[in-house]
Amino acid sequence: MKKIAVIVAGGSGQRMGVPTPKQxxxxxxxxxxxxxxxxxxxxxxxxxIVIALPETHLEAGKQIARxxxxxxINFTIGGATRFHSVQKGLQLLDTANSILFVHDGVRCxxxxxxxxxxxNQAVEKGSAVPAVAATDSIRIATGIDDSIxxxxxxxxxxxxxxxxxxxxxxxxxxxxYQEGFxxxxxxxxxxxxxxxxxxxxxxxLKITRPIDLLVAEKLMEERGxxxxxxxxxx
Numbered sequence: 001m002k003k004i005a006v007i008v009a010g011g012s013g014q015r016m017g018v019p020t021p022k023q024x025x026x027x028x029x030x031x032x033x034x035x036x037x038x039x040x041x042x043x044x045x046x047x048x049i050v051i052a053l054p055e056t057h058l059e060a061g062k063q064i065a066r067x068x069x070x071x072x073i074n075f076t077i078g079g080a081t082r083f084h085s086v087q088k089g090l091q092l093l094d095t096a097n098s099i100l101f102v103h104d105g106v107r108c109x110x111x112x113x114x115x116x117x118x119x120n121q122a123v124e125k126g127s128a129v130p131a132v133a134a135t136d137s138i139r140i141a142t143g144i145d146d147s148i149x150x151x152x153x154x155x156x157x158x159x160x161x162x163x164x165x166x167x168x169x170x171x172x173x174x175x176x177y178q179e180g181f182x183x184x185x186x187x188x189x190x191x192x193x194x195x196x197x198x199x200x201x202x203x204x205l206k207i208t209r210p211i212d213l214l215v216a217e218k219l220m221e222e223r224g225x226x227x228x229x230x231x232x233x234x
Contacts, residue, residue: 001123002098003047005040005161006089009033009061009105010052010078022207023053023105024060027216028225032207034064035108035220040101041070043112044119050092051105052078052085083181087173099123100169101161102184106207109219110161114201118163121198128163129185130200131156158183159200168193 009023023033033051040047049070053061055077065073076092078085086102099122103110114130121128134155139147162184169184172191181187185195203219205212 001165002095003044003101003119004093004095004098005047005049005101005103006086007033007036007040007049007051007103007105008078008082008085008089009036010054010082010085021054021057024057025207025213027108027207027213028220031064032108032216033061033105034067036103036105036110037064037068037073039108039110039112040103040115041068043115045070046072048072048074048093050074050076050089052076052089054078081177081181082183083173083177083187086184090170090173095166095170098166099163100166101163102169103161104206107160107204108207109201109203109205109216111201111204114204115161118161118198121196122163122165125196126165126168126194127185127188127196128198129195130159130161130204131197132159132200132202133157156197157200158185159204159206164188164193 024031027035037049040049049072051061051073053075058075058077061075074092076088079088099119101115101118118128118130134152134157138150138152138155140150141147164184168188172188172193175187175191178190189195205215207213207216
């Protein structure tokens with residue numbers, strides 16, 4: 001089946017405390033977005049990719065794309081919400097009879113292995129949403145001053161790439177937007193589709209705060225990815 005990845009990279013980097021959007025910050029000499037694209041191309045060299053970016057940073061994204069030999073990287077301007085960004089990305093390509101990945105652009109530690117496992121399960125079951133078990137104690141707020149303990153054995157932390165057969169995801173994204181659409185799984189469930197989890201990876205971090213950059217650099221070094229291998233002038 002055809003493979004298509006929609007990479008959502010519309011963040012502003014406010015929590016980083018820097019003017020540069022976090023998807024363009026460097027980890028081991030290359031932008032975070034470069035590492036994310038690389039993982040998908042290593043998993044499937046024929047994959048088509050569409051990246052949703054802020055309009056003011058489209059050219060920066062295209063500059064990164066020119067580092068790759070593939071011509072199958074396209075761009076769209078991100079929408080007001082994640083839902084609208086994904087919706088615009090899906091409209092840009094011929095997505096019929098496909099497996100569709102939706103991935104956070106700043107999850108640059110995603111491995112090709114997880115991408116391939118998501119693909120295989122989506123082919124078989126229709127969906128694959130990576131998740132890991134919670135390791136901390138969890139409490140749920142029930143009021144301003146009240147909370148209850150949740151059984152962490154039943155809690156899963158959701159990651160991306162959230163992966164679906166096109167006949168499941170495409171009609172779901174024709175729905176009217178709802179505030180409860182926090183990710184693709186919630187959109188599919190609202191449409192009546194079945195969401196199947198798959199074991200994620202604890203290192204599949206979403207780069208959000210400055211400490212995450214340091215962790216990402218260390219993890220990449222442990223994988224043998226060093227700055228000298230990825231020297232980049234942006």
